[in-house]
Amino acid sequence: MCLGIPGQIIEITDHNNKLAIVNVAGVKRQINIACIVDDQHSPESCIGDWVLIHVGFAMNRINEQEARETLQILQEIAEVMANN
Numbered sequence: 557m558c559l560g561i562p563g564q565i566i567e568i569t570d571h572n573n574k575l576a577i578v579n580v581a582g583v584k585r586q587i588n589i590a591c592i593v594d595d596q597h598s599p600e601s602c603i604g605d606w607v608l609i610h611v612g613f614a615m616n617r618i619n620e621q622e623a624r625e626t627l628q629i630l631q632e633i634a635e636v637m638a639n640n
Contacts, residue, residue, distance in 0.1 A: 560608040560615060561630070562623035565589065568599045576602060578609060581627055589614045 563578035563585075574590040576599070592607060592614050593599055606623040607614035 560610045562606055562618060562626045563587070563609050563614075564623070565602045565605050565607060565614070568603065571599050574599055576614070578607065578614070580609070581631070585612075587612050587614055591615055592617060 561580055563580035565576045565587075566579050566584070567577040568589075569575045569577055569586060574588055574593055575586055576589045577584050578587045587607075587609055589599060589602055589607075590613070592602060592605070602614075606618050606620050608616055608618050
């Protein structure tokens with residue numbers, strides 16, 4: 557089982573190595589976007605995209621509603637774990 561976390565790409569930091577900054581619930585991290593870049597999607601066109609992140613890689617694009625729902629569920633899980 558793997559866990560993917562939704563985040564929004566906010567900046568491209570290295571075009572050659574396909575690195576970007578993603579915002580995950582207010583936390584900014586560098587990720588690799590090589591898996592979502594192709595002939596139709598340049599690194600620059602990824603800014604603003606919501607993606608599913610696993611081990612530092614954007615694995616695929618997701619829609620904003622799905623991302624927000626997942627982040628809400630993860631927040632609820634964190635609250636339950638903190639109270640136990």
